Amino acid sequence: MSGRLGDLSPKQADALHQFRERIQDVLCQLPAQHDHFLLRWLRARNFNVQKSEAMLRKHLEFRKQMKVDTIISDWRPPEVIEKYLSGGMCGYDREGSPIWYDVIGPVDPKGLFLSASKQDFIRSKIRDCEMLHVECTVQSEKLGKNVESITMIYDVEGLGLKHLWKPAIETYGEILQMFEDNYPEGLKRLFVIKAPKLFPVAFNLVKHFLSENTRHKICILGGDWQEVLLRHIHADQLPAIYGGKMTDPDGDPRCRTRINHVGPVPPSYYVRDHVSVDYDRCLTVSRGSTQQLDYEILFPGCVLRWQFSSEGADIGFGVFMKGKKGEWKKAAQMEEVLPSQRYNAHLVPEDGSLTCERPGVYVLRFDNTYSIFQAKRISFSVEVLLPDRLKAQRDHGGAQSPKDGQGDHAS
Incomplete structure (x- = not known):
């Protein structure tokens, strides 16, 4: 059984009932209370009710500490992150799930870290996750079915040694761990496209932050990546630069109004001359x-x-x-x-x-x-x-x- 509503074994259904009973005292504090949402926590812990409860209660502490409930309305990333951290939501896959893009090559990790704090990066990613959760809720209501996860596309063309800078990799690992701990089953699939020779090294640095279930959702595509994307995404929902037909109103095939395509961070944004390092x-x-x-x-x-x-x-x-x-x-x-x-x-x-x-x-x-x-x-x-x-x-x-x-x- 898949562990999703409508496809539960008797044991899984019983676990859901027990789980709901055990978290009655905090149910109203959750961003959603329906069974679809609760099952995400159970699947993340293989329907072990005790472990699922511990995970969810820790998540509530995280929401309080990071002020997650108001992060969309009350917090805005520093200008340098808004302008020079790539990515964005653009379109929906064939099942109606939002699609998030990361365009890795042009990102300037060192320039970003000299211009903003690690906490700012983590908070900006929490904000992105919350915005995507809201978008999934909107899609669920619009389509009349449960939409709870996103499709991601990682464009890693231009991935280079600058991206293996240790402080950046360590922070990215913390962000991945945050995602695993607090947004279980939030990823439907991740397509990696245009991977260079260096990609296996970069992937080896971060994959231990990912659960086995998440790793199974990562698809590293070859030369036929456009055809594969079109099997999962309608052409009118895929930017023209990636083989679809979507453009900005001005005809831009990169859809820059929705996907942030960046460049080097100007030194005028720098607030420090180096990042502190713990040496071995x-x-x-x-x-x-x-x-x-x-x-x-x-x-x-x-x-x-x-x-x-x-x-x-x-x-x-x-x-x-x-x-x-x-x-x-x-x-x-x-x-x-x-x-x-x-x-x-x-x-x-x-x-x-x-x-x-x-x-x-x-x-x-x-x-x-x-x-x-x-x-x-x-x-x-x-x-x-x-x-x-x-x-x-x-x-x-x-x-x-x-x-x-x-x-x-x-x-």
């Missing part, structure tokens, strides 16, 4: 010397991601490749991958990423050879990001890990 390790680079961190990459397509800051003065940094793990070489003897240069990491923390197109030993090298008087203390984090298809191999001992080289090494 520290090392000291003696005056006139270097320190190297070796990472053996066994598979092409992995990503090296780093963040570091220095105390007191600048530090040189570059990325190289060498032949054998554990073997120390000077920079001149290694292949230069990212040219070494001096960074004012004592003023603004430095972060970066590199797609490893070839297997090999990649060397992250901190250079203090130009300083004859001052040692440099470096705080840093380094990660190897695996494509999704390699995760199982890693879990069974078949993927890469940091290897010892010269001096102090990452672990």
Whole structure:
């Protein structure tokens, strides 16, 4: 049985009755009280009444803390989020569910985070969820049937290393967790279109925030993505840029009045010069010397991601490749991958990423050879990001890990 009204087993029907009885004291505080809504919480916890009750009561605390009931009328996102965070609701699928679009490529994660708080991003997504809930209610009344979930389309063309910036990924993970905890069964399906080579790495970073049920609703489409979308969405409800016939009144195929298409955030919006980071390790680079961190990459397509800051003065940094793990070489003897240069990491923390197109030993090298008087203390984090298809191999001992080289090494 599907666990939906009209398709309940006797055990599921009994669980619904018990659930309603146990939450009588808070029923009036919910955004909806009908059985369709209550069944969403039961399905999210496999009809375990006790767990479903705990989930719902925690949600009510969330609504009170975040002032969710008035967030649409009483709160508005900062201008920079309204202008430079992509996405929007546009059209309905063939079953009448609202469609939400996210256009990832042009988004400027660092510019947004330098201009608004993490709380602002989370609240803006709560507001979006509440607006979509209202739209589902309107559609239910209009169509005379229950509409409780949305279709999402993720346009990931242009997804790049800037989108793997650690503070942005961590916040996105918090938003996904918030969605899972407070809007169960709110997603009908998610179509990922125009996915680049980097997408498996990005997906691997966030998929652990998603429940197994949500993962099953994600469809990563290939070259026939327009045909697939049209099987689920009427042409007059699909923007022309995505293979449909919908345009704005002025003929814009991107439907910009409904879907926010963005660009880089102007520095005039910045309210801080960097985002604070918790680093994993520290090392000291003696005056006139270097320190190297070796990472053996066994598979092409992995990503090296780093963040570091220095105390007191600048530090040189570059990325190289060498032949054998554990073997120390000077920079001149290694292949230069990212040219070494001096960074004012004592003023603004430095972060970066590199797609490893070839297997090999990649060397992250901190250079203090130009300083004859001052040692440099470096705080840093380094990660190897695996494509999704390699995760199982890693879990069974078949993927890469940091290897010892010269001096102090990452672990």
